[in-house]
Structure formats: structure tokens, C-alpha cells
Amino acid sequence: MLSADEPRFQYASDQSLLVYFDQPNKKGWGKARPLQSEITRQANENVRRLLRLLELEPVAGVRNLHPAYCSLLVKFDALRMRHEELETILRRYLERLKEVRLPELRRVEIPVCYSGEFGPDLAEVCAQHGIAEARAIELHASVEYLVYFLGFVPGFAYLGELPKALATPRLATPRRRVPAGSVGIAGTQTGVYPFATPGGWRLIGRTPIKMFRADSDGSSLLSIGDRVRFTPISRERFAELEKKWA
Amino acid sequence: MGVIAVQAPGLLTTVQDLGREGFGPLGVSPSGAADAVALRIGNRLVGNAGDAAGLEMTLHGGTFSFPMGAVLALTGSDFAATLDGVPVEPWTSLLVNLGQTLRVGPALFSGARCYLCVRGGISVEPFLRGASTHLLSGLGGHEGRALRKGDVLTIGLGKEGLSPWLPVRVPRHRKRTVAAKALERLAPRKVLRVTPGPQSDWFPKAAQKEFYASTYRVTEEANRMGLRLEGTALLEGAYGEMISEGVSLGAVQIAAGGLPIILFVEQQTTGGYPKIANVISADFHSLGQLRPRDEIRFERVDWKKARALLMEQEKLLASEELIVES
Numbered sequence: 001m002l003s004a005d006e007p008r009f010q011y012a013s014d015q016s017l018l019v020y021f022d023q024p025n026k027k028g029w030g031k032a033r034p035l036q037s038e039i040t041r042q043a044n045e046n047v048r049r050l051l052r053l054l055e056l057e058p059v060a061g062v063r064n065l066h067p068a069y070c071s072l073l074v075k076f077d078a079l080r081m082r083h084e085e086l087e088t089i090l091r092r093y094l095e096r097l098k099e100v101r102l103p104e105l106r107r108v109e110i111p112v113c114y115s116g117e118f119g120p121d122l123a124e125v126c127a128q129h130g131i132a133e134a135r136a137i138e139l140h141a142s143v144e145y146l147v148y149f150l151g152f153v154p155g156f157a158y159l160g161e162l163p164k165a166l167a168t169p170r171l172a173t174p175r176r177r178v179p180a181g182s183v184g185i186a187g188t189q190t191g192v193y194p195f196a197t198p199g200g201w202r203l204i205g206r207t208p209i210k211m212f213r214a215d216s217d218g219s220s221l222l223s224i225g226d227r228v229r230f231t232p233i234s235r236e237r238f239a240e241l242e243k244k245w246a
Numbered sequence: 247m248g249v250i251a252v253q254a255p256g257l258l259t260t261v262q263d264l265g266r267e268g269f270g271p272l273g274v275s276p277s278g279a280a281d282a283v284a285l286r287i288g289n290r291l292v293g294n295a296g297d298a299a300g301l302e303m304t305l306h307g308g309t310f311s312f313p314m315g316a317v318l319a320l321t322g323s324d325f326a327a328t329l330d331g332v333p334v335e336p337w338t339s340l341l342v343n344l345g346q347t348l349r350v351g352p353a354l355f356s357g358a359r360c361y362l363c364v365r366g367g368i369s370v371e372p373f374l375r376g377a378s379t380h381l382l383s384g385l386g387g388h389e390g391r392a393l394r395k396g397d398v399l400t401i402g403l404g405k406e407g408l409s410p411w412l413p414v415r416v417p418r419h420r421k422r423t424v425a426a427k428a429l430e431r432l433a434p435r436k437v438l439r440v441t442p443g444p445q446s447d448w449f450p451k452a453a454q455k456e457f458y459a460s461t462y463r464v465t466e467e468a469n470r471m472g473l474r475l476e477g478t479a480l481l482e483g484a485y486g487e488m489i490s491e492g493v494s495l496g497a498v499q500i501a502a503g504g505l506p507i508i509l510f511v512e513q514q515t516t517g518g519y520p521k522i523a524n525v526i527s528a529d530f531h532s533l534g535q536l537r538p539r540d541e542i543r544f545e546r547v548d549w550k551k552a553r554a555l556l557m558e559q560e561k562l563l564a565s566e567e568l569i570v571e572s
Contacts, residue, residue, distance in 0.1 A: 013524035
């Protein structure tokens with residue numbers, strides 16, 4: 001079996017290359033459902049190290065980077081380079097992963113008003129797990145989450161891991177419109193919708209904080225690698241903060 | 247400075263350039279013109295840099311007036327435009343006099359998008375160094391949204407840094423048009439060429455064969471984020487969700503029901519469905535001209551061929567013969 005230190009490469013398109021840090025389980029590929037490796041923090045740390053190195057020492061011809069749980073998609077200018085050439089360069093970068101210094105750990109607190117119309121799925125989540133609302137809120141706010149990556153839409157951070165006692169599958173039918181600031185859960189993930197978009201995560205609360213600022217720099221409240229905690233707030237506090245952030 | 251006054255916005259008209267690359271780590275997809283080839287040619291026709299911002303109109307164009315005149319070109323699908331009632335030749339530069347009105351109608355025969363390029367480009371507040379509108383998040387372009395009646399857009403100063411159509415001076419203009427032969431070679435395709443996707447081998451041989459043999463139909467759910475197709479469902483291999491990973495432009499992902507979705511310019515940056523194939527770069531602009539009910543097929547090519555086709559297209563786009571001056 002490959003170790004986390006031996007990433008594998010996969011051509012994704014004629015202008016992109018995927019680097020995986022996970023451990024594939026080859027058993028049954030193409031026949032039965034491929035057994036997936038678990039999302040490990042180690043794999044994600046390797047993603048962040050490679051991303052960091054590529055940001056510090058950009059490769060000419062690389063146009064974009066899409067980090068995820070245990071992979072990094074590297075988009076390149078196909079007129080300038082081929083997959084093989086990029087792979088050779090990336091292998092040299094990978095040899096240096098251990099020496100990469102990740103940015104200083106940033107801790108971010110996100111105030112959330114749970115329940116009521118802000119958390120339309122909270123009751124259902126509690127019913128599925130046979131727990132009281134107060135307990136669900138306590139659980140959600142009890143751990144420090146890792147920002148595995150930002151994806152889906154600008155500023156949407158994939159946070160893990162939700163306490164197992166709260167883990168709930170996503171909705172069978174996604175909502176057409178989820179209000180901005182909604183806090184959702186799906187499987188062992190949690191996250192905040194920065195914009196009003198369609199979405200299939202179960203909504204348990206809402207934050208009055210702006211997750212993504214549409215100024216010319218497009219600043220996101222959260223970045224990959226950040227640590228996040230949710231703090232329960234009252235409806236009154238929500239209203240106050242909402243005014244402040246408007 | 248010149249302006250464009252929006253008298254009627256059309257069905258869905260947005261400001262687009264060639265997209266903003268490099269913000270994947272923020273979850274921001276490039277966006278940009280759905281038919282980048284048409285935008286680039288339009289810009290060349292009016293004398294702009296290829297990445298200047300223009301207007302992307304969808305299925306039905308709008309009505310625009312130019313109080314201070316302009317030099318413009320319409321490219322992409324033919325939307326039967328008229329200038330003060332006189333038919334406008336597509337793929338050709340055009341001098342608009344002070345106060346004239348351009349009416350851009352519905353897509354005539356085929357295709358989905360028409361581009362209005364104006365000399366100097368359209369000037370908007372940049373967002374992450376780009377002018378493209380990202381509709382889903384309401385960012386970029388003109389106030390992050392599709393144009394509305396009453397909007398007034400500023401025409402930029404262009405690469406010369408000065409506006410050539412102050413009312414006191416008639417802009418220099420020699421009619422430029424695209425060579426017919428080049429247009430033929432760049433015509434949008436209905437047989438999309440693809441390379442294998444990162445999860446191709448999750449799909450049994452029979453399912454892959456079926457995918458390449460089938461005709462798919464573009465559904466009503468076809469927009470800048472993606473195109474949902476209907477046709478033969480690939481049930482074997484469509485395992486539903488996997489661990490989310492970065493997704494490429496043009497990725498053909500197979501959702502839980504076994505039907506393909508092609509990810510497009512305003513795509514989500516990461517996704518959790520297996521991808522059976524990926525449309526090649528040289529055919530991206532063809533995706534931008536697909537409309538609901540169009541029938542398409544996929545044709546597999548190897549990496550070498552995909553690259554050769556892109557090189558060939560770029561060579562044509564950069565060539566002197568592309569544009570004929572009269």
C-alpha cells in the first residue's frame with residue numbers, strides 16, 4: 001500500500017493534473033463501489049504544504065490550484081507545458097514537503113444563532129439522533145474544526161470533523177435557495193454558506209458574520225488550514241452583530 | 247468617455263472577460279466568457295486586447311444605445327441585430343454614430359450566446375483582478391449581476407489609453423471582418439471531443455462504450471455553472487458521492503442517477519461525483535453555444551490529439567489571415 005508520503009498523479013483534463021495524497025484501496029475498482037480511503041488530517045496537511053510551496057515558489061505555466069480533502073488539482077497552460085513536464089516539477093516540490101513552513105495557525109470564532117427559522121433542520125437532526133436541541137447545539141459548538149479547504153462557491157469552507165453523534169446525511173432533495181450565513185451539516189462535515197445559493201446540507205443555525213467580502217480583494221473570513229469554533233448566540237445578539245456587519 | 251445605455255437587457259446579459267484564474271484556493275472559479283473564442287475574435291475586430299471585457303448575451307439579446315457612438319462587433323451566435331433598423335453583419339466591426347440604437351434579437355438558427363465587443367472594452371470595478379460576472383455569488387462584472395433596464399456601462403479607454411470617439415472627432419474605422427474559412431474551422435461542434443476523466447476506470451467497459459455511443463440531449467438546466475444532460479443513464483459506475491476533489495472546466499461528471507453533468511465556466515471549484523470524461527480545451531467554446539434540446543455526442547481523443555487541436559486553434563486565432571480588412 002502507498003504511504004501518505006507517496007502521492008499519486010492522475011491526469012484530470014488536457015490542462016490539469018491531480019495530485020492525490022490519499023491511500024487508494026484498489027480492491028474492486030471498476031467492479032464494485034471503490035472503497036475510499038478515509039479523509040486523514042495527515043493527507044490534508046500534505047495538500048496544504050504543497051499548496052503553500054506552490055504559492056511561495058510559483059511554477060511558470062501553472063494557472064490555478066484547487067485544494068481539497070486529500071488532493072490538489074493543478075491547472076496549467078497546455079500551450080506551455082505537458083502533464084509529464086509538470087509532474088516532473090511537482091515531484092521535486094514533493095520531495096521538499098517536510099521543510100515547508102505552514103502559515104501560523106489562525107483561530108477564528110464564528111457566532112451562530114441556532115434554532116428557530118435560522119435552523120430549519122435542527123429539529124429533524126435531533127429527532128434522528130434522539131437528542132435534545134440544547135445537546136445538539138452543545139455538540140456542534142464543542143469542538144475545534146479544521147478548514148480542510150475552500151470550495152463549492154467563494155469562501156465556502158469545508159470544516160471537519162463534526163462529532164459523530166451529530167453526523168447526518170445531507171437532504172435527499174437540495175434546497176433551491178439557502179440564505180447567506182446558514183450553518184449546515186452533512187455527514188461529518190459542517191460549513192457556512194457565504195451566499196444565498198442552492199444547497200443540500202442540513203441547516204441548524206445562522207451567523208450574522210459576512211464570510212466573503214465582495215471588495216476588489218475578495219477577502220474570505222476563513223482560509224485553508226484555519227481552526228474554527230462556533231459560539232452560540234441569542235437572537236438579540238444576532239440582530240446586533242448583523243447591524244454591525246451590514 | 248463613451249457609454250452604453252441599456253434600454254432592454256435581454257434574457258441574461260452579463261459583463262465577461264476571459265475569466266480570473268488563480269483563486270481556486272478561495273473557492274472562486276474563473277467564470278469568464280462561455281464562448282471565449284467569440285469574445286477574443288470580437289475584441290480583435292474592434293482593436294482591443296483579447297481579454298477585454300464585453301457583453302455576453304444569452305438566447306435573446308437586448309437593446310443598447312450609444313449616446314457618444316462606438317466601434318463595436320457582434321460575434322458568436324447570430325442574434326439578428328439591427329442598428330437603427332438596418333441589419334448588422336455579424337463577425338464584422340461596425341461604426342456606431344452618436345445616439346444610434348442597437349437591437350439584438352433572438353438567436354437565429356442555432357447557438358446560445360452572442361458577444362458585443364466595443365472598442366476600449368467595458369470598464370467595471372475589478373473583482374480579484376477580473377471583470378467577469380460570477381452570477382451565483384453575485385460578484386464581479388456590473389454590480390455582480392445580469393444587466394437591467396436603465397443600467398449605464400462605461401466604455402474603457404482601451405490599450406491606447408484614450409477614447410477615440412469624443413463627439414468632436416469621428417473615430418477612425420476601417421471595416422474588419424472574420425475570414426469565412428476561419429469561421430468554418432471554429433464553428434461550434436455538437437460532437438464534443440473528450441479525454442478520459444480521473445475516474446474513467448470506475449466505469450465498467452460496457453458503461454464507457456455506452457457513454458461514447460449515446461446521443462445526449464441538453465436539458466433546460468444548462469447555464470454558466472454546468473449543463474445537465476439527458477439520455478442513457480450509466481447506472482453501473484455511478485456510485486454517487488465520493489470524497490470531494492478539485493474539478494476541471496469541462497469535466498463530465500456522472501451524478502447519482504447516472505446522467506452526465508458538464509461543469510462549465512462558473513463551476514463549483516470542487517465536487518464529489520465521479521468524472522468519466524473531460525471536454526478538451528479546444529471544444530470549450532462549443533459548450534458555450536449549446537442550448538436546451540441540442541443533441542450532442544462524445545468522442546474520445548488521446549492527450550496528444552487534444553493538445554494538437556488546441557495548438558491548431560490558438561494558431562488560427564493568432565494568425566493574420568483570421569481577419570480581413572476592407
